[in-house]
Amino acid sequence: EGISVGVGFDISHFKTGAQYSNNSKSGMVYGNISGKRFHSFLTHDKQNKFYNYKLSGVVYDIQPVQKFGPIEIVSSSGNTMEEIIEKVKTLKKDDRIKGIVFQSGNLSAGLAKFQELQDAFIDFKSTGKKIVFYYDYITNSNYVFASSIADKIYLNPGGILDLRGISASMPYIKGLLDTLGIDVIRFQSHAYKNAANMFTETHMTEAEREMYEDFLSDLYAQMVLMISEGRGMTDEQVRTAIDNGPYLLAERALEAGLVDGLIYRDQLEDTLKVLYEDVQITQRYKIPENRLDWSDDPTAKVAVIYATGNIHSGKSIPGKSIGDETYMKAVEQARKDPSIKGIILRIDSGGGSSLASENIYREVFLCKKGDNPKPVVSSFSGVAASGGYYIACPSDKIFAEPTSVTGSIGVIAAVPNLTRLFEKIHVNWDNVKEGRNADFASMYRPMSDEEKKMITESVSAEYKDFVGHVAKSRGMTYEEVDAVGKGRVWTGTKGLEYGLIDAYGGMKEAVDEIKKLANIQKEIELVAYPKSKSAFTINLSMDTPDMTLNDLPRDIRILIERIQESTFYNEGRILYLMPYIMPEILE
Known part of the structure; x- marks a missing residue:
C-alpha cells in the first residue's frame, strides 16, 4: 500500500498544485487558468x-x-x-x-x-x-x-x-427666412403635427401651446412624485420648493x-x-467571479435590436440613427435564426422617413404573420413617437416608463422654395422638360396648386394608413386611434391610459414578458442584433478637445440641431416625425 499526498491553491483565475505517490515513486505539478475566478483561499477582503x-x-x-x-x-x-x-x-x-x-x-x-x-x-x-x-x-x-x-x-x-422645474422654449425662424427670401411650404395631417412650425411660424401656435402644456403637466407631476416619495415630502411642499x-x-x-x-x-x-x-x-471594486460549478447553466437566446435616432433609408449609424436597410436585416436574421426564441426592440426614436418606417414596420409584422414567427416585445426608452411608435406597434407587448415620450401619430411634409431668394440675388433659371411633372415641386419656381394638392392627398393617405396599422396592431378601432392621434405627443402615462402601450416598465419587464410569451424556462441570454462583422473594435476613452454642439450656448445649439434634422431625409418628403422636444424637458 502506498501513500498519495497532494496540495493545491486557488488564487483568482489561477489554480495550481502538486501530487506525489509513494507507491509509484512519481508525482506531478499542474496548473489551470480559467475565465472565471476560482474559489480562493485568500479571503481577507474587508466587509462594510x-x-x-x-x-x-x-x-x-x-x-x-x-x-x-x-x-x-x-x-x-x-x-x-x-x-x-x-x-x-x-x-x-x-x-x-x-x-x-x-x-x-x-x-x-x-x-x-x-x-x-x-x-x-x-x-x-x-x-x-x-x-x-x-x-x-x-x-x-x-x-x-x-x-x-x-x-x-x-x-x-x-x-x-x-x-x-421644466419648460419648453422653441425657436421660430420664419422671419429670418422671409428676410432671405426663403419659403417653406408645410403640409400637415393635423395642427398638432408641428415638426415644421419652426420654419413656417413666427410664434408658437395655439395647438402647439395646448399640446406642450398638457405634456409638461404630466412630466411635472411625475417629477414631483419622484421627489415627494423619495424625500418624504407632501406634493405641495415639493411644488413650493421647486418654485423657490x-x-x-x-x-x-x-x-x-x-x-x-x-x-x-x-x-x-x-x-x-x-x-x-x-x-x-x-475606490476600486472587482466583481467576484468565484465558481464552484463545472459549467454555466443552459440559456435561451433572445435578440435585442436597438433603434436609436432618426429613421431614414439606407444603413444605420449604430447608436445614432436607424437605417431601414440595416434594421430590416437585423429583424429578419433574428426571426429566421432557430436559436433565437424571441425579439426585444429597444426604441429611442422620434421617427423620420415614412417610407423607411413602413419598411421596418413590415419586417416586425412578419415576426407575427410570416415564416418562422416568434414573439416581439418593445421597450421604450426616452422617446418612441411618430415613426418610432409606428415600428413598435406590431409588437405583442409594449412597455414604457411614465415619462417616456410616445404618440405623435401623424404625418408631415415640408418643401422649401427659393424663388424669392433667387430673385434677390439675380439668379435666373430656365427649364426644358419632357413630362408634365418632370420638375415636380422644384425650388426655383412657385409651387402650383396641383402640386400642393398631390402632396396634401399623399399626407392624408399616409395618415389613414398610419392610424389603420396602429388600430389593427393594438386591437383598437380606427376612431379610437384617430381620437388620440392627430399628431398629439403623449407621455407614457397617457399612452397607457389610451391603449398605446401595455404596461409601465423597462428592459427588465420586457425580458420577463418575452419569457412568458415564448414559454422559456431557462435563464435568458440577450444577444445584440445585428451582429458585428468588424474584424477589429477599438474603444476610445480619452476626452477629445474638439468642440461639440453640447459646448455651444443652449439656444444656439437648439437652432443648429433643428436645422440639421431638417436636412436629414433625402429619399422623400413625407415624414412620420414628432415635434421637437427640448432637451431640458427630457434631461
Missing part, C-alpha cells in the same frame, strides 16, 4: 464597504459606433443602461458592499431612463443597503433622480442645487429640506462612519 461609484456623462442604450472599413471605433465615455443595471445587481449580491456613494457625477439622461434606473437602485436597497449622494453642483433632473433613491444627499457648503429654486446658496437648499447636510468632500467618509457603523469608502 461603500462603493464609490464614479458614474457620470451620457447614459446610452447602445454606445455610438463609428465604422472605418473593417474597424469599429466605440467611444467608451458615458455608460449604457445595461452596464449600470448589471453592476447594481452585482453590488446588491456582494455581501462586502453595504452601500453606494456617488460624488458629484451628473448624468445626462432623460427622465424615462432615470425612472428605469430608479427601479434598479430601489431593488438594490431592498436588501437593506444604502445609497448616498454628494454634490458640488447638481442639475435639475439629477436631483429628481437622486432624491428618489437616496438615503442621504449632501451638498458642498458653496454648492448649487439647480432645481427649477434654483438654490444658488446651499443654505437655502438645506433649509428647504432638499438636502441632508452641508459638508466638504473630505468630510464625507467620516460622516458615513458615524451614520453606518465605521464604513469604508472603496
Whole structure:
C-alpha cells in the first residue's frame, strides 16, 4: 500500500498544485487558468464597504459606433443602461458592499431612463443597503433622480442645487427666412403635427401651446412624485420648493429640506462612519467571479435590436440613427435564426422617413404573420413617437416608463422654395422638360396648386394608413386611434391610459414578458442584433478637445440641431416625425 499526498491553491483565475505517490515513486505539478475566478483561499477582503461609484456623462442604450472599413471605433465615455443595471445587481449580491456613494457625477439622461434606473437602485436597497449622494453642483433632473433613491444627499457648503422645474422654449425662424427670401411650404395631417412650425411660424401656435402644456403637466407631476416619495415630502411642499429654486446658496437648499447636510468632500467618509457603523469608502471594486460549478447553466437566446435616432433609408449609424436597410436585416436574421426564441426592440426614436418606417414596420409584422414567427416585445426608452411608435406597434407587448415620450401619430411634409431668394440675388433659371411633372415641386419656381394638392392627398393617405396599422396592431378601432392621434405627443402615462402601450416598465419587464410569451424556462441570454462583422473594435476613452454642439450656448445649439434634422431625409418628403422636444424637458 502506498501513500498519495497532494496540495493545491486557488488564487483568482489561477489554480495550481502538486501530487506525489509513494507507491509509484512519481508525482506531478499542474496548473489551470480559467475565465472565471476560482474559489480562493485568500479571503481577507474587508466587509462594510461603500462603493464609490464614479458614474457620470451620457447614459446610452447602445454606445455610438463609428465604422472605418473593417474597424469599429466605440467611444467608451458615458455608460449604457445595461452596464449600470448589471453592476447594481452585482453590488446588491456582494455581501462586502453595504452601500453606494456617488460624488458629484451628473448624468445626462432623460427622465424615462432615470425612472428605469430608479427601479434598479430601489431593488438594490431592498436588501437593506444604502445609497448616498454628494454634490458640488447638481442639475435639475439629477436631483429628481437622486432624491428618489437616496438615503442621504449632501451638498458642498458653496454648492448649487439647480432645481427649477421644466419648460419648453422653441425657436421660430420664419422671419429670418422671409428676410432671405426663403419659403417653406408645410403640409400637415393635423395642427398638432408641428415638426415644421419652426420654419413656417413666427410664434408658437395655439395647438402647439395646448399640446406642450398638457405634456409638461404630466412630466411635472411625475417629477414631483419622484421627489415627494423619495424625500418624504407632501406634493405641495415639493411644488413650493421647486418654485423657490434654483438654490444658488446651499443654505437655502438645506433649509428647504432638499438636502441632508452641508459638508466638504473630505468630510464625507467620516460622516458615513458615524451614520453606518465605521464604513469604508472603496475606490476600486472587482466583481467576484468565484465558481464552484463545472459549467454555466443552459440559456435561451433572445435578440435585442436597438433603434436609436432618426429613421431614414439606407444603413444605420449604430447608436445614432436607424437605417431601414440595416434594421430590416437585423429583424429578419433574428426571426429566421432557430436559436433565437424571441425579439426585444429597444426604441429611442422620434421617427423620420415614412417610407423607411413602413419598411421596418413590415419586417416586425412578419415576426407575427410570416415564416418562422416568434414573439416581439418593445421597450421604450426616452422617446418612441411618430415613426418610432409606428415600428413598435406590431409588437405583442409594449412597455414604457411614465415619462417616456410616445404618440405623435401623424404625418408631415415640408418643401422649401427659393424663388424669392433667387430673385434677390439675380439668379435666373430656365427649364426644358419632357413630362408634365418632370420638375415636380422644384425650388426655383412657385409651387402650383396641383402640386400642393398631390402632396396634401399623399399626407392624408399616409395618415389613414398610419392610424389603420396602429388600430389593427393594438386591437383598437380606427376612431379610437384617430381620437388620440392627430399628431398629439403623449407621455407614457397617457399612452397607457389610451391603449398605446401595455404596461409601465423597462428592459427588465420586457425580458420577463418575452419569457412568458415564448414559454422559456431557462435563464435568458440577450444577444445584440445585428451582429458585428468588424474584424477589429477599438474603444476610445480619452476626452477629445474638439468642440461639440453640447459646448455651444443652449439656444444656439437648439437652432443648429433643428436645422440639421431638417436636412436629414433625402429619399422623400413625407415624414412620420414628432415635434421637437427640448432637451431640458427630457434631461
